Amino acid sequence: MGGHDPDRHDDDRAALADLAAAARAALVREIELTGAWAADPVWREAFAAVPRHLFVPYYYVGVVGGYERRWGEHPDPAARERWVRGAYADTPLATRLRDGELLSSSSQPSLMATMLTALEVEDGDRVLEIGAGTGYNAALLAHRLGDDDLVTTVDLDPEITESARRHLAAAGYHPAVVTGDGARGVPGRAPFDRIIATCTLSSVPRAWLAQCRPGGRVLAPLATGLVVLTVHDGQYAEGRFLHTPAYFVPLRGTGGAALETPGLGAVPRRARDDDLFRFLLKLTRGSLDPQEAYALWEREDAPPRERYGITVSGERAWAWLDDPDGPYAWPLAG
Structure with missing residues (x-):
């Protein structure tokens, strides 16, 4: 006779929940194999x-000529299954597009695991997340800490914070979700023991140091890497990059994405195409031209990311190779 069959609807939901549980367990096994959380x-x-x-x-998957939208309420059961399986793939998911430009995404889970482990969160820590995204990272933090009130997440876009709040509530988590400029931190919820950013920076906002307890840690994407700083006081922080490459959407509210580097023509193609050379180029933008960067890269035998670090001291902030007071140091933009 047709019409709506509530039993079939419930069966569909139960099947989808079972599929989600199996896919989540498979994702956990996949992350385990990367060693991302071996230290914690x-x-x-x-x-x-x-x-x-x-x-x-819902999220968007790249296809020839653009993006295809996958969503959980699709009328076709096979399409809903594809949505669930994709949600637990170890890949970043595009969650917000405007005129074909990516505004927001859910990061690759194994990279999130690497970042959260490197943050070295301890029981009772107060954590600030810059870039609310879907809310998933804030939920992981709230689950780990066992206290929603210890977690604050901030985003500039009210649509993003509203949907993050909705997703968090659906999953049973209620951390503080704040709409505001992440570069300013959230002074009303400070002090924090840990600050983690999920968007690329050009420098380290001083407001974060002021809102972090001495001995606290700041982990942020910068250039195409992840830097982990130890905060000594509101004026001084220092630390090194992790070995992991990281590509994130830029922090909005503090200037747009940097332009492509000119003058690469004189640099050999093997360097131009090398991830570690491109990292050095981004890190020294405005200080070294590509030929100077290439000469350094060759002389130092293509240094990996963990040989580089960042120091913030008062109004000054600089990147360095091997030693903050050594011969290779460059002021950070911003």
Whole structure:
């Protein structure tokens, strides 16, 4: 007779929930194999518990000529299954597009696990996340800490914070979700023990140091790497990059993305195409021209990311190779 069959609807939901649980367990096994949380296996439990599919009710997959939207309420059961499986793939998911430009995404889960482990969160820590995204990262933090009030996440876009708040509530988490400029931090919720950014910076906002307890850690994407700074006081922080490459959407509200580097023509193609050379180029933008960067890269035998670091001292901030007071140091833009 047709019409709506509530039993079939419930069966569909149960099947989808079972598929999500199996896909989540497979994702946890996949991340385990990368060694991402080897230094702090407690994160395994958070990734096993937090349902990522609730944070990406729809997302976009690149196809020839543009993007295809996958969503959880699609009328076709096979399409809903594709949505669930995709939600638990170890890949970044495009969640917000405007005129074909990516505004927001859910990061690759194994990279999130690497970042959260490197943050070295301890029980009772107050954590500030810059860039709310879908809310998934804030949920992982809230689960790990066991206290929603210890977690604050901030984003400039009210649409993003509103949907993050909705996703978090659906998954049973209620951290503080704040709409505002992440570069200013959230002074009303400070002080923080840990600050983690999920958007690329050109420099380190001084407001973060002022809002971080002495001995706290700041982890942020910068150039195409991840720098981990130890905060000594509101004026001084220092630390090195992790070995991991990281590509994120730029922090909005503090200037747009940097332009492509001119003058690469004289640099050999093997360097131009090398990830570590491109990292050095981005890190020294405005200080070294490409030929100077190439000469350094050759002389130092293509240094990996972990040989580089950042120091912030008062109004000055600089990147360095091997030693903050050594011969290779460059002022940071911004």
